[in-house]
Amino acid sequence: MKKGYFGDFGGQFIPELLMPPLIELEEAMETILPSEEFQTRFTNMLKENVGRPSTITYCPNISKDLGLDLWLKREDLNHSGAHKINNTLGQGLLAKMMGKDVLLAETGAGMHGVATAVAAAMLDMKAVIYMGATDIVRQAPNVGRMKLMGAEIVSVESGTKTLKDAINEALRRWLADQETTHYCFGTAAGPHPFPTLVREFQQIISKEARQQYMDRNDGDLPDVVVACVGGGSNAIGMFHHFIPDESVKLVGVEAAGTGEPGCDDSAPLDHGTEGILHGMKTQLLQTEEGQILPSHSIAPGLDYPGVGPEHAHLQATGRGDYVTINDAQAINAFKTLSQREGIIPALESSHAVAYAIEHKEELQGKSVLICLSGRGDKDLGILDQIL
């Protein structure tokens, strides 16, 4: 396989001026990442600062309601409330050991921005966070958290003013400041080596969850593993160690937006086409002329017209099954998990939970392990407007 590719997808479609920092990062992955110093410090940070391993939780009430066994991998219990910190501490430490001073990041829901701000504060670095103007308004609590931890927030006013545009601006900034700055990419997407690097830091989710599930179930594996897919970092982390387990069905859940015909959504795997954006060849929401379409989801973290290239590959090979859940179904799951189990999920993760609810007939008697990628406190403002 060509370097940096997952089947036909991936690659490095990026200006030449960004190749030197990408090559520098690739070299650091080969030298610093496997070093004893890095591994010792990183493992210790995950334990002491993040609180890993995160537990798995059986949901007795919903399981009874739906007629299946529902388990959650609790990434929402991580410090800062989502899986994002697994990646930012990894990249942050790598950047620090590479001699960089600044962590640059894009953020949609603000969770990656918050996690980057945490990493920068912990590692005595500076965080610069690009966030779409639309997202700054709808995820205000996370903006406050980032500022409190000392991050500089740059409001992105171009294009659709969401994640896609924040990535464009962050790439421009990185181009200019590459000597001092590491671009702490938030999802398993973008140019090589980011899809591989981010997966490396997120695979701990399935490494833990697979063992935890087997320990609780006499060595059995779950029938279905589910995760929501925006860029796809929690999903690739949740899938990785289950990929060789052929009996385990892997389900990625994209956001269908309102679900009404003609409305924007965030489901490039469901009905996108192959194209090139943000350094990668992948499935995209685009016009026939190759212009990128605006995306929409009630969950800002899923609101992206592209997807990580490994998911495009898992879909193409048939190993991954990708489905959609709309805003209303996600809100229903958000309320159900809150009311029946006392767990408030992020709207993003609610899409994964909704899969079990909406597909309960075909899941009767089966065991379903869902990645609860984040907690939902940040979404109460969005819910207040709707409910």
Place this chain on the structure above:
Amino acid sequence: MNPMQIKIEEATKQGKMGLIPYLPAGFPNREQFWKELEELDAAGVSVIEIGMPFSDPVADGPVVEKAALKCLADGINLTWILDELKKRKGQFNAALLLMGYLNPVYQYGVDKFAADCEAAGVSGLIIADIPLEESGFLKKALTPHGVSLVPLVGLNTSKERMKLYAENASGFCYFVSVLGTTGQRESLPERIKEKLAEAKEVFDIPIALGFGIKHPDQLTQFEGLMDAAVFGSALITHIENGNSSAEFMEPWI
């Protein structure tokens, strides 16, 4: 020899610098665009660089992005650009160069694109988001149609990478003067000289300096190290302010 190289060398042989103005296709509007191109051609420029609009132009600064997104909103697409150029084939003295991002070309179909470029009299292509590692398939499609994929190098490009770009390169080499996006700058970094000298040594085709250039006075310091200058944002701003391309070109001629 690629027409872009021929035109730039015509200028340098007369002791002048090759001139490469950039305008987004359809800017400031469909009719006016062709008038601007005619004025630029009449001013004796070597190559005219025409921008193909893309929704997410990561290598461009705010002036080019805003102008290009306006053209996109006006419905400018690759079909319009190539059809209109085909109608005017042979009318321009300058060589023609298209600049853009990979996805629109990829969706158009690279083989069809290459053939249509030839039919439209286009000699070269700049794709901002395609580094050496990914350029093979595109070069393979363009070469049979006489269209050069112009290499972009810059302050952070090692001599080793320049050498790889120089293999089979034709047309000219685009040297990016800053680590950043397109747009006018008051001054250009000192260390350009050293890297330009390196590029001059490695490439046997003309070297054009671009990004941040707004006036010929900025370039006297690089005499002998470059063969042509690319300017876009300054020209766009000039036209947006209601002035003509002919006026803009006066200090350059």
